[in-house]
Amino acid sequence: MNNDLKIITSRIDLLFKRKSNTRYWLQVANDTYDQTFNFFFLSQKPYQRLRCTPIHTVTNYNLGNLETLLTGVNQAYKLTIDYTQFYGLRWPRSQRLIQKRRHSLE
Template structure:
């Protein structure tokens, strides 16, 4: 788990360059076929297309470990984290719903 957080942070620091009128965020995608979670870095300048860069694949397919990784990422970065493919699933510790409704790409 610590190795996953370290790798994501290293790759995020290399990609994140604060620019005026640019939106940044992280996307965590549930991949049930590969039994893994994928983490992407999204950036979009005003009036331009969205650029999505893969950061890491988390192969430990347990919500408990993903919850700990997300908590560590939230401590180190203030980027918005969006979840895809987690419809009506709950975090094991806090019992909060991860994603309320499906996105347009699901």
């Protein structure tokens, strides 16, 4: 898991330019078919198209480990995290819903 955290943070370092008027956020997708979690880095400048870059795939399919991994990422970067395909699932420690509403494409 520490290896996953190092890979994710090093790739965010390369992509996070800290330019003004640019929106940056992470997207975590739950791939139930392959039993993996996929991380994407998204950025968008005003009046330009959205850029989505795949960062890493976590093969350890456990919500508890994902929660600790995301805590480490959130400590390093205060980016917004968008969750996809997590509808109805809860975090193991806090028992809060991960995704409250389904996205329109789910």
